[in-house]
Amino acid sequence: MNTSRPIEIIGGGLAGLSLGLALRRAGVDVNITEAGSYPRHRVCGEFITGLPGSTRTALGLDALLADAVVNRQVAWFAAGEPAWFQALPSPALSLSRYVLDARLAEAFVAAGGELRSQTRSAAHADAPGRVFATGRRRARSPWIGLKLHAIALPLAADLEVHLGASCYVGLARIESGRANICGLFRRAALTGHAGELLLAYLRHTGLNALATRLAAAELDSASFSAVAAVEFDRRIAPTPQARLGDACAVIPPFTGHGMAMAFQSAEIALAPLLAYARGHAAWPATRRVIQSELRRRFRVRLTSAAALHPFLLEPPRQRWFARLGRARLLPFGPLYHLLH
Numbered sequence: 072m073n074t075s076r077p078i079e080i081i082g083g084g085l086a087g088l089s090l091g092l093a094l095r096r097a098g099v100d101v102n103i104t105e106a107g108s109y110p111r112h113r114v115c116g117e118f119i120t121g122l123p124g125s126t127r128t129a130l131g132l133d134a135l136l137a138d139a140v141v142n143r144q145v146a147w148f149a150a151g152e153p154a155w156f157q158a159l160p161s162p163a164l165s166l167s168r169y170v171l172d173a174r175l176a177e178a179f180v181a182a183g184g185e186l187r188s189q190t191r192s193a194a195h196a197d198a199p200g201r202v203f204a205t206g207r208r209r210a211r212s213p214w215i216g217l218k219l220h221a222i223a224l225p226l227a228a229d230l231e232v233h234l235g236a237s238c239y240v241g242l243a244r245i246e247s248g249r250a251n252i253c254g255l256f257r258r259a260a261l262t263g264h265a266g267e268l269l270l271a272y273l274r275h276t277g278l279n280a281l282a283t284r285l286a287a288a289e290l291d292s293a294s295f296s297a298v299a300a301v302e303f304d305r306r307i308a309p310t311p312q313a314r315l316g317d318a319c320a321v322i323p324p325f326t327g328h329g330m331a332m333a334f335q336s337a338e339i340a341l342a343p344l345l346a347y348a349r350g351h352a353a354w355p356a357t358r359r360v361i362q363s364e365l366r367r368r369f370r371v372r373l374t375s376a377a378a379l380h381p382f383l384l385e386p387p388r389q390r391w392f393a394r395l396g397r398a399r400l401l402p403f404g405p406l407y408h409l410l411h
């Protein structure tokens with residue numbers, strides 16, 4: 072069934088592709104413009120927490136995530152030493168972006184969607200039916216994100232989190248026996264290619280034991296990616312465009328919620344966009360409904376994550392965090408639920 076009003080999505084990451092797929096499966100004409108190509112490695116911990124089953128079902132993601140690794144336990148490391156273990160209140164999934172984004176793109180095209188990859192859209196203004204899922208906005212920022220895969224690297228738990236000087240690094244099991252290594256660091260004048268740059272950052276931030284462990288591991292340099300200009304939003308600012316995923320707000324990566332929020336924002340936008348596509352709603356009202364629902368659903372999560380982030384990044388607060396964690400005094404359950 073074709074509808075009279077098409078939807079144009081700019082950005083073929085998780086938010087754009089999952090929305091496009093769900094709209095297409097509902098019979099809407101959808102085109103997606105994506106600056107990059109598939110498959111591609113992305114800077115991401117590839118650790119999905121807080122993705123409700125209802126979102127997976129609404130967007131038709133179950134089959135695409137069926138073989139994701141299920142994670143249940145976290146090992147925290149502070150000052151280079153194992154500090155404490157913790158069970159996740161609900162299981163998290165991990166799957167590389169190399170696989171996930173390509174699967175979504177393939178499913179979207181198979182459902183009849185039009186995907187123009189390697190095409191950067193110059194559009195910035197709102198237009199009826201136009202959705203921006205363009206990811207993080209560029210910002211001046213002191214942070215750099217680095218990611219790399221290791222092959223057959225044994226981990227102390229499903230996820231290891233290492234706290235270093237103004238940085239944290241996660242190691243998570245992903246598919247094919249690989250591990251994702253991803254860190255957020257304060258930028259420094261360090262150079263090196265792929266794994267060498269990551270090791271330089273680990274040593275610079277006091278994570279020497281981890282650097283030594285990784286130096287002895289088999290690292291896949293082709294999977295290396297880096298992103299500077301990482302900034303985090305506390306709130307969803309009113310914008311004159313329909314924006315989803317990171318284009319709407321960026322949550323600090325330690326939460327492992329960025330991907331879930333990208334999917335959830337697509338789910339939130341789905342019903343209003345279907346109503347618009349079927350001629351039951353005008354575009355300005357559709358845009359407003361999406362934005363106010365995004366704000367309602369994500370406000371507490373963004374504010375809580377912004378308040379907690381310094382406890383993972385700033386050495387004096389990290390010490391308190393580690394002390395409370397070792398003593399099992401961290402209210403992890405309530406904190407976890409605040410972030411959902």
Ligand SMILES: Cc1cc2nc3c(=O)[nH]c(=O)nc-3n(C[C@H](O)[C@H](O)[C@H](O)COP(=O)(O)OP(=O)(O)OC[C@H]3O[C@@H](n4cnc5c(N)ncnc54)[C@H](O)[C@@H]3O)c2cc1C
Nearest residue numbers: 082084085086106116117118192206216316317327329330
């Ligand atoms: C260091 C780091 C670690 C992270 N770790 C995790 C984690 O473990 N778990 C988690 O859930 N989240 C994590 N995240 C966050 C997660 O990666 C993002 O929240 C998620 O990718 C957002 O999806 P998106 O679809 O909104 O944006 P993206 O996935 O960034 O997709 C946006 C797409 O838009 C395209 N684009 C941009 N502009 C244009 C244009 N003009 N024309 C055409 N295409 C365009 C881009 O090429 C891109 O493909 C991490 C982020 C960082 C920085």
